[in-house]
Amino acid sequence: MSFAVGFIAAVAFAVLAPVLQSVARARAWSLAPVIVLAITAVVSHVIGVLFGVLIVPQFRYWDAASIFSFGVMGYVFAFGAVSKSVSLDILLGLAERPDRTAPLSDVVERQVPALFQGRTGILIDGGLVEQIDSRFAATAAGQIMASRIGRLRRAFGIGDTGLYDFGE
Template structure:
């Protein structure tokens, strides 16, 4: 039964997370979407533990937590795959056209610059980058973040993925 409690908590997270994301956008909260996901995970986890303790005489926390953790990680992985994905934005832009096609120049010259301006704005608003004349410069916070990311990439064995290698 503890596994069922974990599943109920995971479902609660899957319902709560998009609701909190909607509320955060509607109320213009200054929280990053990943922080909103973390809040939803903590709330759903606490509700699951409370439910397990109240209804099960032999509540097995780690059984419930394993199912909950698996569900949350799956949700977060899917969320991260589609959140602010440049590739998916290009695909969606093509799919929204009446003939579902566009010349590459339209995508490169029209859609891509807007997508990258949006990404640059996120970095600027986050205090990681500043615009100096027509150029961008990493702030001290940005340099610190870049070093952390580089360490994480090395720790996870992430190198050049070749996704943006247009050498042909």
């Protein structure tokens, strides 16, 4: 029964999360999509636990939490995979064309630079990068974050190219 409560809470999360994402976008809330997901997860988990305590006499927290966290993480995994993937943006760009083909040069010279500019916009909006005339520089917050990312990459033995290594 505790599993069922966790499952219901996960379904509630899956229903609530897109609604809140849409509301956040429509009302231009200054919350990153991942923060909206985190808030929704905490709220649905707390409601789920309260619901479980009220209706299940021997409510087992970890049974409910395991299936809830698995469901939420599966959702976050899918969300992360489709939200900002460059490869999938290229694929969607091809699939949405009327003839479903595109010259390689068009993707390389037009679509990818457009994606690049979109990402620079995200960094500027997030206060991590500032534009000075036609040039760009990392802000103090951006420098701190870049330094933290660099330390983590070194600790985990990750290179700093961001490219896929097909030699693996």
